[in-house]
Structure formats: C-alpha cells, structure tokens
Amino acid sequence: MGALVLMAPQGPAAAAAGRQEAVTFSKHIAPLLQRSCQKCHRPGSIAPMSLLTWEDARPYARAMKFKTSLGPKPGVMPPWFIEKNVGIQEFKNDPSLSDEEIALIAAWADGGAPEGNPADLPPPITWSDGTAWEIGEPDLVVKSPTFSIAPSAPDWFGDIGSVPTGINEDRYIAAYQIREINNSRDQPQVVETAAKNTAGSFVMHHATVTTIAPNGTPMLAGCCNVHEVGRNAEFFDPDAGKLIEAGSRLAFSNSHIHANGRETTGYLEVGFKFHPRGYKPAAQSRNLFIGTSPELIDIPGMASNVRHEALYTLRENMKLTVFEPHMHAPGVRMCVEAIYGEEVQTLNCAGYEHSWVLAYTYAADAQPLLPRGTILRTIGYMDNSPKNPNVADPRNWTGAGHRSIDMMNIALWQGIALTDEQFHEALEERRQKLAVKEGGRVVGCPLCGPGQKLPALAGAEQPRPSGGQ
Ligand code: HEC
Structure with missing residues (x-):
C-alpha cells in the first residue's frame, strides 16, 4: 500500500485501456x-x-511493454505469430495477449510499474520444477542419442541415429513434446554466432522424429512430425491418436545442428502422453506437406520481399487440426488459403521467426472442415536483406536446401480424413454449434453456411463448388 497505489497512470495506453484506477502489478x-x-x-x-x-x-x-507490443513479428512476447486481423483465431493453448492486455502492460510501465496491494495478487501457481512438461507428466520419455557441436562449427546436417522406445505393447499417442537438454548454459560464450537469438541457446534447430516398426519399416510421420527449436507441445485430435507399436524404435533424422557460440553437448527427449489401453481411433490421421518445389525457390541477395507459393488439391474430405509454417532463415511470414469453387478463404497468416518455430493447434470448433476438391494454397514471404537478423549473409543468393541458411517453404498440416458420412455429420454439428445465419460464411468451412449444398455421397459425382448457386 502507500504512495504507489495513488500514482495515476498517464499516457495514451492507459487511456486506451479506459481505466481510472492505477494499473498495478498485483491486481492487473x-x-x-x-x-x-x-x-x-x-x-x-x-x-x-x-x-x-x-x-x-x-x-x-x-522491456515488457516493448516486447509485448511488437505484433505477430519476430521478437514478440509471448512468442506467438498468428496475425489477429485475418483468418481463424481459436487455438488450443494460445498464450497471446489481447490488445487490452497489451495496453495494460504499457499503462503499468508508463505509470512507474507500481506494485499495488499484495492482497490483490492471484494465488501463485505451483510450478512442478524448472522443466515442467506442457503435456503433463509423460507416460513415456525416450532420449535420443547424444550430439555435440563446437562453438563456431559450421551448420551440421545428418542423422543422429535411432533408439528403442522400450514399450512392449501397442499404444496410441494422445500428445507428445520434444525438448532439447544440453549443457550450454554452464558454458561461457566464446564465439559470437549468427544464432544470437536462438531461444535459450539450443543447438538442435530441427530433427525429423519418426517411429520404426519392429519389422524395420520406417513410419514417416508415425508419431511426431518434426522437432523445431522453441516448438510447443502437440496434441492430436482425440479421434485420431497415432499408433506406436510394441517393440518400435524412434529415429532422429534430418537433424540440423547450429553452433551457438558455446561448446555444447546434448540430446533430445521425447515425452509421450498415451490414450488409455483399449483406445481405438475413430478416424484416419493425415500429414499434408504443401510446399514449393525445391527447384523453384529462388531468392536474390539483398531482396526483402520475395514470395513463393504452392498449391495442392485435397483428394479426401479433411478436417485440419494443426498448422505449422516450415521455412528457414530467410522466412518471415506464411499465409495459407482454402479455395473451394469461387470461394477463396484465408485460413491464417502467421509471422515466422526461424529461432522460434511454432505449431498452431486449432480449437475443436475452429478446425477447418474442407470438402475434397478444395485447393490448399501456401504463400511464403522471405526477407533476405540486412533487416532479417536470422540471415547470415544477405548478399548471398539463396535456394532450397536442408540447412538453415538455405530455404524451404512448406505448410506442414495435420488433419484427419473423413468419409462422406463423417464429413456430413461434422458439418451438421458445426452448423448447429455456430448457428450460422442466412448468407453467413465461416472461415475454414466453406460449406457451413445455411442452404449450401453438401458434397455428393461416395459413389456419386464429385463435390460441386458451392459458389454462385
Ligand atoms: C515460450 C517461452 C516464453 C514465453 C511464454 C515468454 N517468454 Fe519472454 N523470453 C523468452 C526467452 C527464451 C527470451 C530470451 C530470448 C529472446 O529474447 O528471444 C525472452 C525474452 C524476453 C524479454 C527480453 C529480456 C531482455 O533481457 O531484454 C522480455 C521483456 C520478455 N521476454 C517478456 C515476456 C513477457 C512479458 C511474456 C508474457 C507476456 C513473455 N516474455 C513470455 C521466453 C518466453
């Protein structure tokens, strides 16, 4: 209590928040x-x-005022780059701040950062320890082989090998999370590297993590998509848990390791949350990687606004569950669109920061529901100029490749394939939940409007575009 409480906030941010009372730490x-x-x-x-x-x-x-007000751009806190003025906005575990909350932080900073009345504080959260898992306590943790890199070594790309999962019964995965554990924090920084802002000084930029069945068959996208630095945990659609077979192994391939100025040794650990024993998935999960052909990626040196596209026609009805922009150092933004008949919908645009790669899991009632025949478009924006701190030397031309200094432009989608019956059911449920009015349209669900024709049932003619009639 005391004088601090009486300090009225000043400035436009406080006015924007429309408050008379002081914005305090304890209360707001x-x-x-x-x-x-x-x-x-x-x-x-x-x-x-x-x-x-x-x-x-x-x-x-x-610094909090500055970092929270950057918009969906590299550097923003919390790291979350979905653009809020276009596309679908409902995501699972979305940590981002509303405009009003950003204005509160600004008003608090401008008002002298007062404490306020400690009695207003919310009960503190009990964090289990420094390394709590976003998925909750895992049912199984598998460690990768160890890797290491010298302080200023060039980019390393390769496979780090496979390990047994140790499970002896078939289980279905509900969620997983991959973390890098390394000794980097204990080492002094000896070399300045291009990866200055890599989150928490991790070195494994990405790795493809797949299961290998007991008979030796690699199961591409069998469990885990990719690990990427800073990436959040992933929760599969409850109807489409992924099988991990008894006696299978986990392989860590396409691993890309980036020096961070310290002598670093570490490993990845993969935490799995399983469905209960006896669970059977009701739907087929799919991974769709929609990206520009490598031969077509062409980014001149010092170019700040290069755009590349890719298109793909869905052959099955699809419910999309996760959107993940996959680019490399020059990438700064990706938009994804669904085109059905005459309707072109921007599903999402997201900033891209090569040191904070995120996957966005849609909330259940916002998952795009797309009839077969829909075209998905990926549009990537690249900045190969000195404005992009992730680019090592912007004078260089850049093409496609596996290393961070090369480029990729891929929307990594996860979804589940729906039979016509399942699709009709999902559409009906969505229409009722959203109570779409006459003439209304739903982004991500081109057939959700009332009176729009459902696609023909299996065996009949292909779905007709809904535009026009
Ligand atoms: C997912 C993890 C994560 C979350 C969530 C997160 N931060 Fe950060 N934050 C970091 C890391 C890692 C850094 C240092 C590296 C960097 O700047 O990218 C950082 C840096 C910062 C900095 C810069 C510190 C400096 O020395 O200048 C500020 C300020 C900050 N965060 C504020 C916030 C605020 C406020 C929130 C919530 C509204 C938040 N962060 C949420 C991980 C996070």
Whole structure:
C-alpha cells in the first residue's frame, strides 16, 4: 500500500485501456504473467529472467511493454505469430495477449510499474520444477542419442541415429513434446554466432522424429512430425491418436545442428502422453506437406520481399487440426488459403521467426472442415536483406536446401480424413454449434453456411463448388 497505489497512470495506453484506477502489478499484471509468461520466465526454465514477483518484473517493465507490443513479428512476447486481423483465431493453448492486455502492460510501465496491494495478487501457481512438461507428466520419455557441436562449427546436417522406445505393447499417442537438454548454459560464450537469438541457446534447430516398426519399416510421420527449436507441445485430435507399436524404435533424422557460440553437448527427449489401453481411433490421421518445389525457390541477395507459393488439391474430405509454417532463415511470414469453387478463404497468416518455430493447434470448433476438391494454397514471404537478423549473409543468393541458411517453404498440416458420412455429420454439428445465419460464411468451412449444398455421397459425382448457386 502507500504512495504507489495513488500514482495515476498517464499516457495514451492507459487511456486506451479506459481505466481510472492505477494499473498495478498485483491486481492487473500478475494474472497476465501467470497465464502467458511464467511458463518460461521463472527460475530454471528457458527465459533469461523470472517474472514471478513484482521485485522480479519491475526492472523489466519497459522491456515488457516493448516486447509485448511488437505484433505477430519476430521478437514478440509471448512468442506467438498468428496475425489477429485475418483468418481463424481459436487455438488450443494460445498464450497471446489481447490488445487490452497489451495496453495494460504499457499503462503499468508508463505509470512507474507500481506494485499495488499484495492482497490483490492471484494465488501463485505451483510450478512442478524448472522443466515442467506442457503435456503433463509423460507416460513415456525416450532420449535420443547424444550430439555435440563446437562453438563456431559450421551448420551440421545428418542423422543422429535411432533408439528403442522400450514399450512392449501397442499404444496410441494422445500428445507428445520434444525438448532439447544440453549443457550450454554452464558454458561461457566464446564465439559470437549468427544464432544470437536462438531461444535459450539450443543447438538442435530441427530433427525429423519418426517411429520404426519392429519389422524395420520406417513410419514417416508415425508419431511426431518434426522437432523445431522453441516448438510447443502437440496434441492430436482425440479421434485420431497415432499408433506406436510394441517393440518400435524412434529415429532422429534430418537433424540440423547450429553452433551457438558455446561448446555444447546434448540430446533430445521425447515425452509421450498415451490414450488409455483399449483406445481405438475413430478416424484416419493425415500429414499434408504443401510446399514449393525445391527447384523453384529462388531468392536474390539483398531482396526483402520475395514470395513463393504452392498449391495442392485435397483428394479426401479433411478436417485440419494443426498448422505449422516450415521455412528457414530467410522466412518471415506464411499465409495459407482454402479455395473451394469461387470461394477463396484465408485460413491464417502467421509471422515466422526461424529461432522460434511454432505449431498452431486449432480449437475443436475452429478446425477447418474442407470438402475434397478444395485447393490448399501456401504463400511464403522471405526477407533476405540486412533487416532479417536470422540471415547470415544477405548478399548471398539463396535456394532450397536442408540447412538453415538455405530455404524451404512448406505448410506442414495435420488433419484427419473423413468419409462422406463423417464429413456430413461434422458439418451438421458445426452448423448447429455456430448457428450460422442466412448468407453467413465461416472461415475454414466453406460449406457451413445455411442452404449450401453438401458434397455428393461416395459413389456419386464429385463435390460441386458451392459458389454462385
Ligand atoms: C515460450 C517461452 C516464453 C514465453 C511464454 C515468454 N517468454 Fe519472454 N523470453 C523468452 C526467452 C527464451 C527470451 C530470451 C530470448 C529472446 O529474447 O528471444 C525472452 C525474452 C524476453 C524479454 C527480453 C529480456 C531482455 O533481457 O531484454 C522480455 C521483456 C520478455 N521476454 C517478456 C515476456 C513477457 C512479458 C511474456 C508474457 C507476456 C513473455 N516474455 C513470455 C521466453 C518466453
């Protein structure tokens, strides 16, 4: 209590938040930090400083104002790059702040970062330890082979090998999370590298993690898509858990390791959450990788606005569950569109930051529901100029390739294939839930509007575009 409480906030941000009372840490800021920041900003987690208490947060008030106000661009806190003015907005575990919350942080910083009345504080969250899993306590953790890299070694690309999962019964995966554990924090920085802002100084930029069945068959996309630096946990659609067979192995391939200025040794650990024994999936999961052909990627040196596209026609009805832009260092933004008949819908646009690669899991009622025949378009934007700090030397021409300094432009989708019956059911359910009015349209569901024709049932003619009539 005391004088701090009486300090009225000044400035446009406070006015924007429309408040008369002082914005205080205890009452307004602490709840935001608990929801969107403390997962990383607490002792032992990946961020450089704690934001648990007023004493911790106060010195960073201005930096917090700056970092939360960057929009869906590299550097924004919390890391989350979905553009909010276009496309689908409902995602699972979305940590991003609303405009009002961003204005609150600004008003708090502008008002001198007052503590307020400690009695207003929300109960503190009990974090289990510095390395809590987003998926909850895993049922199984598998460690990759060890890897290491010298402080200024060039990019390394290759396979780091496979390990047994150790499970002796078939199980279905509900969610998984991959984390890099390394000794980097204990080492002094000896060389400045291009990877200055790689989150928490990890070195494994990405690795494809797949299962190998007991008979030796590699199961591409068998469990885990890809690990990417900073990537969040992934939850599969509850109807489409993925099988991991008894006696299978996990392989870590296409691994791309980037020096971080320190002598670093580490490994990946993959945490699995399983469905209960006896679970059977009701639907078929699919991985769709829609990207520009490598031969076509052509990015001149010093070019700041290069755009590449890719198109793909769905051959099955599809419910999309996860959107993940996959680019490399020059990538700065990706938009994805669904085209059905005359209707062109922007499903999402997201900023891209090569040091914080994120996957976006749609909330259940917002998963795109697309009839077969829909064209999915990937549009990637690249900045190969000095404005992009992830590019090592912008004077170089860049084409496609596996290394970070090369480029890829792929939307990695996950979804589930629906039979016509399942698709009709899903459409009907969605229409009822959203109560779409006459003439209304739903982004991500071109057939959700009332009166729009459903695609013909299997065996009949192909679905007709809904535009026009
Ligand atoms: C997913 C993990 C994560 C979340 C969530 C997160 N941060 Fe961060 N934050 C980091 C990491 C890692 C860094 C350092 C590397 C960087 O800047 O990219 C950082 C850096 C920062 C910095 C810069 C520190 C400096 O020294 O200048 C500020 C300020 C910050 N975060 C504020 C926030 C706020 C406020 C929130 C919530 C609204 C938040 N962060 C959420 C991981 C996170």
